[in-house]
Structures are given as structure tokens and as C-alpha cells.
Amino acid sequence: MYDVIGIWAGAFFTLAIYSFLYKENPIYRLAEHLVVGISLGYGIAVTYSNVLKPRLIDPVNSGGHWILVIPGLMGFLYITRFFPRISWLSRYPIALLMGTSMGVAFPLTMKAAVLRQLESAIIPLYREGMSWDVVLGSVIMLLGTLAALIYFFFSKPHKGPFFGFGSRIGIWVIMLGFGATFGFTVMGRISLLIGRVQFLLSDWLHLIK
Amino acid sequence: MKRTVPLLIVLVGGILMMVQYFIPHQVSQSIFNYYTDWAPIVSSFALILGIGSLTRVHAHKIRRKADNWQYSWAVLIPLYLMPVLGLIWPKSMGGGMDAPSIFHFMYMYIQIPIQATMFSLLAFYIASAAFRAFRAKSALATVLLLAAVVVMLGQVPIGELLGSWFPKLGLWILRYPNLAAKRAIMLGVGFGMLATNLKIIFGVERNWLGGVGK
């Protein structure tokens, strides 16, 4: 019974969202407002039971982990936002979060986004037994990366044989890549729709098996 | 106090974590463990600010009887009802977070379907975006269009009916020129991130403190 009512509710709200495709309407508006409220309410409950309770309240209650009171108090400083005169205190936890996450990110970004990328960009153009499309691909890959990098030069005018020509090739490569990504993503997005259609036709209406 | 202390926290915290990466010693590991333990606790309190903002905006709407103010109740009621039902309400009366309960029902049969459907709207939008954007207005736009069409056809069985080289061409574009573009963007983005990291740690970029000037 619980599941049956659930499936009907699910179907109703599924159609409510699809009605937006035709026009913004009161049913969509209801679904939209409900989901904002429910999702945040759910977030509160889950944050309490998955983060605050096991990580802060239980360890402190069981004694011994008094040091966890510090992040707890830090977190409380956010609430000073509601009091304009001391609201600047809320900058402290933000600063703590900012500083540490920037520091953590710095060497990791250097490794993942720069060194790793550079490393995998440097590939042999030809090895024995490579087919011609792979060789052509490797050449295009190197030249393309080079050109697209030139496009991202900010401090040089995009003129002249190097910067001008390079950046023009660069934007071509970028557009080719964007077109491919777009085309590639279509399949995944249609799959999402198939999922909802299956829900409506099969779980709800039992029209298909 | 208002600006110097936060900037100092950022400086010390940033340098500490940066150096920590290079030190495998247990002291440095325990600093990192403190960070991973504390960060979720500190940031989970920020949710209260969100609740405050959402409540204020919708309370204003209801009080002012602004357009569509009735719907604001649809936000506020579940917002406060969900945590009460999930955490406080007795299990015998449909409370708790596990099925069957009102909390679980609202999540499983309202939030999840709406989110999944919202996500699936992309199927419609990707079609209409393709229709409007993929026009051979210029050489560049033609490149964009052709790449998209070739890859799209290569993905489905019907592309194979056109010729076995078709999916291969699509894959080739994905694997080489596409990767070149992605890599260049990622390298640029990487440097941008690194520079921003430094600017924040050393107090050049202070925007996150709020306000552009003092």
C-alpha cells in the first residue's frame, strides 16, 4: 500500500515537472516549492544524523573527545551572521575553511592539473605497428594542445604569425572538442528520459513489462 | 580583529596545509586528520544560515502577500516538518527516517522523482539547444555542428548501418582533438586555480571576506 501510494505520488510529481515544458503553471510551481522545502529539510536531518551526531555529539557525550568542541564553537560563529554588530565573527570559520582548503588544493592541483596533464601530453608520434589514424591523432593532439594553449594567452595580442595564427587554430580545436562533447552527451541525457518513461509506463501504468 | 585575524587564519592555515602535503610524518598526518575531521563539522553549521535566509525570504512574501505568496507555505512547512519527522517524531506515528515513514515517503516519492525528472528534462533541452545552435553560420559554427553530428551518429546502432568507419571517426574525434582541447583548458584552469590559491593565502584576493573595498 505504502509503495502504491508512493508510485502514484511519484507519477504525479513527474508529470508536474514535465508540465513545465509546456508552460510554467501552478502545478509546477507547487512541485518546485515543495522540492525546495523538502530537500533542505532532508538535508538538515541528514546533516544531523550523518555528520553532527556521529562526529560531534556522540564523541563528546561519550567523553574524552573534548577537543571536538573547538570545531563546534567555530561552527557556532556562523550564527553571528544574524546579529549585525558581531556578524564579522562569522568570517573566522570561513577563513579557516578557505585557508586550509586552498592550502590542500595547491600541491594537488599542481600535480593533477599541471604535471599529470603535461606528462600525458608528451607522447611519441610514431611507434612500430601504430596505425595511421593513431599517428595522425597524436600529431593533432600535440598541435591542438599547443594551439589551444596559445588561445589562452592573455598578455599578448592575438596578432602575428605565432599568436594570431596559433590562437585561431586554437579556437578551432576548442570548438571541435565542444561539438564532440555535446554529441557524446546526448546519449546519456536521453537515457535519463528513458528512465522516467519506464517509470511512468511500467511501474505506474503497467503498460509495458 | 575584523579583517586582520581572518587574513592571518587564512595565511597560517594555507601554508600549514601546503607544507603538510610534503611531509608523511605522523605529526603532519594527524594535522591532516584534524582537518578532515573538523571541516565537515564546521561547515555543517552553515546550513543554519541557509535556513535563516530561506525562512526570511518566504516569510516576507507571506507577510507582504507578494505574487504567489501561497506557495511559500509549500516551502516553509516541509522545511521544518522534515527534520521534526525524521529526528523527533515517535516511530509509532510514522516518524523516523527509515521506510515506512512520512520522512522516507517525502524523500523517496516526492523529492527523488522530482529531481530525477528535472534531470531528465535535459533530454528535451539538449534537442532544442541543438536545433537552435547548430547552424552553419560561420566556419567555426560548422566545425561545432559537424563534430556533434558525427559523434552523435557514431553512438547508436544506426550509425553502424551507415558504415563501420562512422563510429570510429566519432571515437577518433573524441579521443584526439577533443582531448587536446580539454587538456589545454585544464592546464589553463590549473594555473588559474593555483594563482587564485596563492592570491587568497597571501591576502591579495580578499573578496571572500565580503565587500570589494574595506
Add this chain to the structure above:
Amino acid sequence: MRNCWIGVPVLGIVFLLTSLSWAQQSDAVDRDMSVPPDEVTEKPVADDVALQPVAERIPVEPSRGLAPPGAIMVKNKENDAGDQLVVSFELPADTTGIFAYRIYRRVSGEKDWDLVKVVAAGEPTEFIDGYDPEFPVMPGTLYEYRIASVDPEGNEYFGEIQVAQETPHGEWYHTGKTKVLIACAIFMGLIFFYFNRAQRGVKMYLRPIAGIEAIDEAIGRATEMGKPVLYVPGLSDIADVATIASLTILGRVAKKVAEYQTPLMVPNRDPIVYTVAEESVKQAYLEAGRPDAYDPDSVFFLTTSQFAFVAGVNGIMMREKPATNFYLGMFWAESLLLAETGSLSGAIQIAGTDAVTQLPFFITTCDYTLIGEELYAASAYLGQEPKQIGALKGQDACKAIIITFITAALAFGVLDLLFKSDLVEWLSNFLASPIVE
């Protein structure tokens, strides 16, 4: 004088190459010491069986029992926090009938043994102890090990107890991360060099970016039409660089909006981003001299859930019909949902993100798109602060280094082809950052 900036990256490369080659050597030593487990699989078994003079010293039990394993070697693991040990043991001379080996460990002087590892017959006899969170290895503790041969029925035949030759201890520098350190140092050096130059008042050129120049025009259009401006600062948190860049731009946009007296709407998904955005906008109104025009409801928080957020923003777009939409920051799959709805509502749209997979959707649906790094550059463009421009210049210098490397790879590739040299491989080995975690 104008060309002297190119000298810096060139110097950087020279420095990088020399230091990398030095790091290469130290890595090479490193790698030899820790042989990847996959490669050991076959060898030690054969080797140990073949040359097993030690075996004679092991008293073979007269009964039908199995031969227990031989000597145990316990070493401290390099580059760890002192919570791992490298344990290896010798196989018995006669491995027939052995199904597996069980490795037991205890703190020296204690009574109970913990079963920390089971090694199937034929698997490598070297393993890292301490990976299992149930039986952690404590730094500075002396352990004892003993290993049993196990037959298929589960009977154990123990070898001798071995007190660990080394105690686990952590190191103060991770030798596998030298390359990252050098790269970080070069980057910091370049950025600070250009900070300095910029502060000394050296003029620097910035090429125009269409998307940034269009911002004012787009706000102007909203003012003419008397409709609001919608600004979405991305869906990520405050620690995301894209969000920070977006908040800087928000400050500028809000100032313009305040001057033009156009309504502004800033929906947020992250509560901390919301507070910072609110403060930024408030400050911008103050600077524009119109603190009274600031509406506290203009910057607001919606919800943390991704698609619930999109549902909310889409609803707002279709009801309020903003004339100008900004989507700047980090976006995921929702990028197209937002941008397509916005274009349906007839707004002029400016987007910018560093999410490579989402850029195609912004490009196709928005009027202007800031691609990747252009988003970060925008704050320097808008603010014209010398340090920000200096940082941009430093980033460009780093890109010049990368370009040099890739050009070198290209040139070496051609040389490889002509003369059958292995220059590219040498270069890529040179750069390969060791995968030591």
C-alpha cells in the same frame, strides 16, 4: 625591455630541467627499492626454491606436517607516517601441500597474536603490513612476527618467532614529491616576480575578452527594459576557485546594478557562498552610494540539493523574466537546464565556467561564454588591480613553459622518427611525476 618577460620562463625551464634530472636520479633509486608487487609474483618463488641453502638449516618435521616458512624480514616503509611495515619471508624448501601462509603479529612482549595477513601459495611473499584499519601499526612500536604454513584443512605449522628488525617510523620529507615541490616553487617564484613588477607600476597589456566587455552592455539592457538581473554564482562551495572568481565579478555587477537602480536576484546553493555573496552585494551598494536601494531579499539561499535548486531557479526565470542572466562559477549537469530555460524566457545570457564538460552547453545556448581560465581572468580585467594583472602575467609565463615543453615534444618526436632516437621517451620520463601516494 618589453621582451624580457620571455627570459623568465626560459630561466625557469633551465632550472626545472636541472632540478628534475636530479630528482629523476633519486626517484630511480626509490623505484628499485620498492619493486611493484605484480612483478614479483613469479620470480621469488622460482629463485627461492632454486637457491635455498637456508632450507637445510630448517628442521624438517618427521611427521607428515608441512614445512614452515623460513626467515622473516621486517623493514620500515619509506615515505609513510610510520604506520606501515614492509614484511617479507622466505618460502620453505618444500612447498608441496601448502595452501596458504598466515602471518601473525603482536606487540613485542604481549601475549595475543593478531592474524594480519593471509598469503595464498604462489602469491608474492612481500607485503605491506598496516593497511588493515582493524590492526593498525603504531609508530615507534617494536613488533614480533610469526608465520605459519597452512594446509587445505586449516592446520597451521609455525615457523620461528621473529622480532622486527626495524620499528616503524615516519619521515619528514616525502622523496616521491620532489617534482611537485619544484614545480610549486617555480610557479610561486613567477607569480611573486610579476606581483612585484606590477606593483612597481610596469604597464601590462591584456587582450580583450568579448564576454567581459559585454557585461556592462547586458546590465544596461536590463535597465532599459526595467527588468531584473539574475546572477547565479555557480553551485559549488566557497573553496572552489570558480566560486571565488564569480563572487569578485558579482561585486562589480552589483555596483553597476546599484548605479543603474536595476533589481538584482542572486540565488545560492551553498550557505557560505550565500553569506559572502550577500556581503559583497551590500558592500557594492554602499560603494555606489545607494545603501538604501539594497533589498535584503535580493541575495537568497534556495536549497543544497542540485536539481531542487534548478527547479527553483527555473521557476523564478519563467515568472520574473529577468532581462539578463549571468551564470558564472562552477556548474554541473544543470548548466543546460538553466541556460536553455533562460533563453526560452528571452534573456541575454553571459556564462562562464571552468567545468570543461559543461562549456559546450553554455557555448551553444548563451550569448557570451567565458571559457575556463577566462573566468578567473575576468576579476583582473574588471578590477584593474596591478597585482591581479601581475598574477595573470605570471600564469602566462607558466603557459609559456608548458608550450616550450610541448614544442620540444613535437620536435623530439620528429627527430625520433628520422633518427630512431628515444628523445620523447626521455622527456616524458623526465616529467613523469612518481605515483607515490
Add this chain to the structure above:
Amino acid sequence: MSAVSIWERMLNIDRRWIFLGIGIVSVVPFFLRFGLPVVTTDEVESIYNYVDSLGSEDAIFVSFDFAPGTQAENMPMAVAVIRHAFHNHVPVFMTASFPIHQTMMISAIDYVLNPQTEGFYQNVPFGEWERIREKGITDRDEIVAAWEAEGNELPDGALGWAFEGRDYALLGFAPVFNLVILGMTNSIETQYPQDINGNPTGEMPMLHEHKSLREVDMVLTCSGSGVCVWWVTFAREKIGLPVAFGVTAVMATDYYPYIQTGQVLGQMGGLRGAAEYEVMLEENGITPSTDKAFTGMDVQSAAHILIILFIIIGNIAYFAGGFHKKRLLKGGR
């Protein structure tokens, strides 16, 4: 003049017609099956052949690492492999990496065991064949013989029995799942003392024969997120457990390198990968018909063709209407 207006109207066609078109092509193929042929690829064949080589003395894991959002893509993969394993009498352990993923696990097994499904397996819940277990019968053929000797008969249309505890175990979700994987390399029972129905796993014959991940022959992770990598880092790298990926189409290219390095046995990418598996199941007579993913591929084909048609129409209208000479449309890139 009127000709231009037709082209112009075509260019500015109401988006809702496009939406309607997509809506229609996504529903119709479910009723009129076109059955466009799906060509199988090496990546999927290697998973199929591997599972096919297993027998009743082996065991596999199927990990549900996806949420309802990617259900259409990930669910058919899990269902196909489970049916394949049931056909070969290979015991299947099922896990979930998050609470919401566990609901996916339940609907997958419900689908396989549901008598409404074409080619279902008749479920025998754990409690119902307790007597047989108490007699100490462990061999699967003997279990079936003893069960049928008690007067139970395989219903029409069922492909075989599915004994809970011998043919499948619903382990479900346990918190901090990456550590759970690590723990299971030592013992499955300590991580999951009970299954989701509260049955003690220690009494299950399949856990007696396969005590830890070391005694398991493969894991299939059906994943809509990065969770699939956990299985590689914590199971494949630690104890060499063969891992097969079932990932969404969007993720497929990102994880392709894992196949090249041999860390992953094979990969099903999106609906297409699942459809390939279904085709192989049908061709080898393991299932009577293809399933949802194969039908889904018809929708994919139709939708792709429709979108390309829209693009072509748009371009015809653009050039025939002479818009390429004017700069009427909005600028930008």
C-alpha cells in the same frame, strides 16, 4: 515575401514542438519494437565470456553504486549479469554503497524474481528451505533435488530456482563503504553479520564456501559515480580481484584507460553496453528475449535521428531563407 516568412517561422519554431517530438520518440519504441541490431564490442564480450566460464563452485559480487537518476542505464547491466549468473548457478553477492543505492538493489532482484518478468527465476526465501540446510546438504544440485522432492514444482515460464543464501545474498548497504570493501578482503561476515532481511549471513551456504573477497571470482560495479574506482583501489589492487565496470555513457570515456592498463576486466558503457550484454544472453539462449536496455537503444537511435533531423531542418531554413546573408540573429560566439 511569404516564402521568407515560412523559413523564418521554421527557424523560430516553438520549442514545444521539439519537446513533443522527443517525447513521442521516447515512448513509441516501447510499444513498437524496431529491434535495430546492436553490434557487440570487445569490452562487453570479455565480461560475458568471463561470467560464462564460471560455475557453481565460483561466486561473483554485483555492487549497486548508482542512484535512481542513472537507473535506466545501470539497472539493466546488473539485471543482465545476475540472470547470467543464475543461469550458470553462480552465487551472487549484492552490495550497495549508499542507502539510496540499496533501493536500487532491491528493485533489481525484485525484477529478476518477479513472475511477471519474462524468463524469471523462482525465489526460495532463506527461511523456507531451512530443513534442507539443516540436513547438511550443500551441493546445489542436491539442494534442488531435495527441494523438489518436498513437492515443490518449478512454475511455468520460470528458468530455474533462486535459493536465497545459496544463489544470492542481499548484503546491501554498510556505512563507509570503501572501508567495507577493504574489510571484506578479510571476511565478508564481519562486515555483514546480517543481510538486509535480517538473516544471519553466517548460516548461508554461499558464505561458507566464499568467506572473503579472496574466494570470490569477480565483482561487477554498476556505477553512476566515482564509486567504481573504490573497487579497483581496495579490491583489485589489494588482492587482485577481477573487477568489471558498468558505468554510464557519460563516464565511459573517462574510465577507458582502466581497460587499457588491464586493471578492469571489461566495461559496459551506458545503455549500449547493457544492450550488448542482453543481445549475447539472448543469442546464447540464456534469456528468452532481450530486455529493457535493448528497447532503450531503439529510443536512442530514434532520438538521435530526430535531433539530427532538427539540425538539418534548421540549416535548410537558415540558408533557404537567406539568413546567412543578413545578421539578424543574436551575436555572441
